Amino acid sequence: MPRTLRAQHDRFALSRPFRISRGVKTAADVVTVTLEQDGMRGLGEGVPYPRYGESIDSAMAEIDAVRDAMEAGASREELQSLMEPGAARNAVDCAMWDLEARLSGRSVAELIGNPEPQRLASALTVVIDSPAAMGAAARAIADAPLIKVKVDTNSPDEQIGAVRAAAPNARLIVDPNESWDEGLVRALQPLLVALRVDLLEQPVPSEKDEWLEGFTPDVPICADESAHVAGDIDQLARRYQVVNVKLDKTGGLTAALSLAQAARSCGLGLMTGCMVSSSLSIAPALHIARMSDFVDLDGPVWLREDRPDGVRDEGGYMLPPVQGFWGTL
Structure with a gap:
């Protein structure tokens, strides 16, 4: 039977504003792709990100441009050259993995050759606010094993300090989302050590990170906006200690696996992130x-309301979706 592709825009309202250095988000706008073949259906989702020049309209147009090839039976490997890395390809690639699992009667984990996903520690985020408000937010999740602290250039020392005081035992990731400069990164090194920060994520703009070559930070620095695909690894290894793999940047699970393996082969640490x-x-x-x-x-x-049967957070530990949600039978 022929394969059919559908794409649609879905919106999920947030339960509270998500504030970072670039602005405030109140809803998650995503593109959902459905692939159907032989009575089976595979699903994938992408989150277009304006930081990379993406929008719902541009993602839908990218997907429409490959519709004929996909419906004619293009493979995941062929998809990597048919589409550029980004949210649109992520949605199609993940739908292909899901469909492949259902058609083959083997889970995605089996197809990859890895164990099935299990409960794991996943960061809970404290978004930008006053130091007092951020401390209060951290206090509510103080027992979580890992907390991410969003900051900008407005009193980051006080904001991080307030979170650490409220959550003395959690590991901390500090994420300025490219809002700092070289001077601030250097100046805050002693504070990051004193506050026991485990990771500093993409502190400076990706187009202004060349000075990191030769810089030895006191706290490991993770590439986020600077890291997209496996081809970036040689440069990343000269500037960063950790790489954040996001499927919306790599353009799907296929390329994400390649980036993760390339990072490990260079001795870099690995982080997994996501969009809202x-x-x-x-x-x-x-x-x-x-x-x-x-x-x-x-x-x-x-989210105010997630898709049914999805992942669940239990005090900073993420539980995988119920059987059959995505990539499982």
Whole structure:
């Protein structure tokens, strides 16, 4: 039977504003792809990100451009050259993995050759606010094993200090989302050590990170916006100690696995991240998360209502979706 492809825009309202250095998000706008063949259906989700020039309209147009090839039976390997890395390819690639699992009667984990996803520690996020408000937010999740702290250039020392005081035992990731400069990164090194920060994520703009070559930080620095695909690894290894793999940047699980393996082969640490999304984005990312040193997949935690049977957070530990949700039979 022929394969059919459908794509649609879905919106998930957030339960509270998600504020980072770039702005505030109140809803997650995603593209959902459905592939059907032989009575089986595979699903995938992508989150277009304006930082990379993406929008719902542009993603839908990218998917429409490959519709004929996909419906004619193009493979996942062929997809990598048919589409550029990004949210649109992520949605199609993940739908292909899901469909392949259902058609073959083998889970995605079996297809990869890895164990099935299990419960794992995943960061809960404290978004930008006043130091007092951020401390209060951290206090509510103080027992979580890992907390991500969003900051900008407005009193980051006080904000991080307030979170650490409220959550003395949690591991901390500090994420300025490219808002700092070289001077601030250097100046805050002693503070990051004193506050026992485990990871500093993409502190400076990706186009201004060349000075990191030769810089030895006191706290490991993770590439996020600077890291997209496996071809970036040689440069990343000269500038960073950890790489954040996000399927919406790599353009799907296929390329994410390649990036993760390339990072490991260079001796880099590994982090798995996500956009603010539904559980349909998170289920494929769990296959990278099981390989990672740091996991930050709390996107669905911010939704007022997630897709049914998706992932669940229990005090900073993520439980995989119910059997049959994505990539399982």
